[in-house]
Amino acid sequence: MKTLKNLRYDVVCAGGGASGVFAAVAATRTGARVLLLERTGFLGGAAALGMPLRGVAPQHTPLLDEFLCILTDLGGTAGPLDGPEIPVNGETVKLAFHRLCRESGVDVLLYSEAYEVRLCGGAVRGLTAVGKDTLLEVEAPVAIDATGAGDLARSAGALEQDPPLEACAALTLTGLEAAELWHRKKSGAEPGFAKARPGARYEGPLTEGGPVCTVYACVEPNRFLVQLPLACKVDPSDPASRTRAAVQAHTKALELLRSLCARSELSAVRLSSVSPQLQLCGAPVVRCAGKSVCGPEQAAAVTAGRDGRPLYFGVSHLNVPQPAGLLVCGALAAEHGELGSALATGEAAGACAALAVRQGGVPGMVTAEQVRRTTGLLL
Structure with missing residues (x-):
């Protein structure tokens, strides 16, 4: 197996389901260079199998509206698009997510599974992933865990509970x-x-x-x-x-x-x-200060910066003490591990990641107002 080094990005996102795609696209459109890793051969997660999109917020963001327009143009939806659940064609979902990533400038690697966060001094420095015949070493100051199973959070020692799925x-x-x-x-x-x-x-x-x-x-x-x-x-x-x-x-x-x-x-x-x-x-529980879950409209982001100040947003926030630079979204961020908040938590986490990079890395303070202005999410 050959090793591919010198891959440098602002943000690396593990997991190409709905939350991971929305996180990667939101981060790219907020100015970050983003790499999205997916262990299977397609994007979309459960929605790509034909599961309805769940937990769709009544107040659509521009990104959500754009995705639904692409899906509609491809003939991949049925019924109204303003309900909490939207029936989708699984094969069309794959095409829509790939198109959204391509048009936004997200670099996507399929058949690539992230398995370890690389740390230095208590802060994220990148991650290691395995492709079909290649070991990938990616350098990035911010990593987003959108795996649903907590693969990155587990390797970083940031899980409080890790029950079988x-x-x-x-x-x-x-x-x-x-x-x-x-x-x-x-x-x-x-x-x-x-x-x-x-x-x-x-x-x-x-x-x-x-x-x-x-x-x-x-x-x-x-x-x-x-x-x-x-x-x-x-x-x-x-x-x-x-x-x-x-x-x-x-x-x-x-x-x-x-x-x-x-x-x-x-x-x-x-x-x-x-x-x-x-x-x-199901999903493991991320270790945090004072609260183990957050509401569907917030991403479970973030970590303490080098100066000790937490990055956070929302009334309820997860403050993972270590390592700095690790964010989670989707099932890991949703209340009780449900998947319904995949779109909102992904978009919020992506914007938060890019804003942190823009402010000089993880140490700065990213507020709910900054994320709201960037995405249109009602946090």
Whole structure:
């Protein structure tokens, strides 16, 4: 494996889900040179699988409006765009996020997994990541953890609680009869599922005596995203644990398909072109002063500067004592680890990172007013 050094950026962001993309784009547009790392081959995270965009704030920022315009132009949405959840086409989400990054000037590296923050004197100096055949050493004064599993915060010793993550398999099926599922167990389905309204949800077994699944009607006609819980948990600090869960996700998906195809009325069910994916739910708790979580409209940023003053914004803020220069967003910043605040926390963290760099690095004070003026977020 070759080592690639001398990569220098103002901000490096780990995780190419919704929060990571919004963080990277917001930081770039606030004047920073940004590198975005994503361990898979596409951007978008859960939304790229077809999950609805959740926790969309009623007061849209210019960045959010631009992203929704791109998504609409590509035909990737259905229904109104002003609700807290927006149904999306997973494949189109990938295109929209890549286009947003390209037009904003974000450097994106796919198949690159960040696994360690590089520190010097209690402050971030960059991180180390692994590509397909390359070890990357990136120099940057600010790092943003948008992994959801706390990969950077863990390596920096900034986690207070690090519980195992719930694992499930996510697969997209065609040929399911939404009306049949609705009539079979009405109590487990949201209104509109019988007509396969995009984003509507059904919770229950797909076959008699089968496991309870969560099924979402996709934007594409006659397609459904199925989340199948697994009987294992993933230790984020153990790569082998993630591998075992991924194997089980594919095995359980195959068992589900076999059971569906064995029933005459479900024999038309088939797997879409997207292979089963391992999906992890839950998030560790970042160590902070006085409060372990913050509201959905705030990013869980930041750290004490070299002069001892904290960088912060919002009425509730996370002040991670060490290391200076580490920010988190998305699931790590959301209340109770929910993913609904991915867009807002990502945009706020990105702007905060770039403003800190603009003010000479991490030591300065970034206020809620500065972030609000930069992004339009109501902090």
